[in-house]
Amino acid sequence: MSIATARERADRAGVADRVRFEVAAAKSYPGRYDFVTFFDCLHDMGDPVGAARHVRSSLAPDGTWMLVEPFAHNRVEDNLNPVGRLFYGASTLVCTQASLAQEVGLALGAPREERQPDDESPFDD
Numbered sequence: 001m002s003i004a005t006a007r008e009r010a011d012r013a014g015v016a017d018r019v020r021f022e023v024a025a026a027k028s029y030p031g032r033y034d035f036v037t038f039f040d041c042l043h044d045m046g047d048p049v050g051a052a053r054h055v056r057s058s059l060a061p062d063g064t065w066m067l068v069e070p071f072a073h074n075r076v077e078d079n080l081n082p083v084g085r086l087f088y089g090a091s092t093l094v095c096t097q098a099s100l101a102q103e104v105g106l107a108l109g110a111p112r113e114e115r116q117p118d119d120e121s122p123f124d125d
Helices: 002-013 048-058 082-100
Strands: 033-039 059-068
Touching: 033 048, 048 059
Parallel strands: 033 059
Antiparallel strands: none
16 A cells, blocks of 8 residues: 555656655565665564665665664663653564564564674674
């Protein structure tokens, strides 16, 4: 539905000849891009590391990845405020479960300080 709405609005705005809206997997979308955006979705992916690697490989040499994610602390005691409670609760009950049910099921993985020395991350460079 959102893709159809985006296409309709682009057409109405007179920019449909310059933009495309498609549905594709985060780890395998085709093409090379100057600008890739992820809004409130990386944490829900079963393989966020694989998605990040694909973004990196799909960016033009001077390309940009804009990543926007909600913020919550890893420890429950650090989230004892109204927004923290909401984000932590939603993450625990919805986002983590969605990620675990997908391929790889990483649930955004372990924090850097808990990773094994041989764990790779596209964010470490």
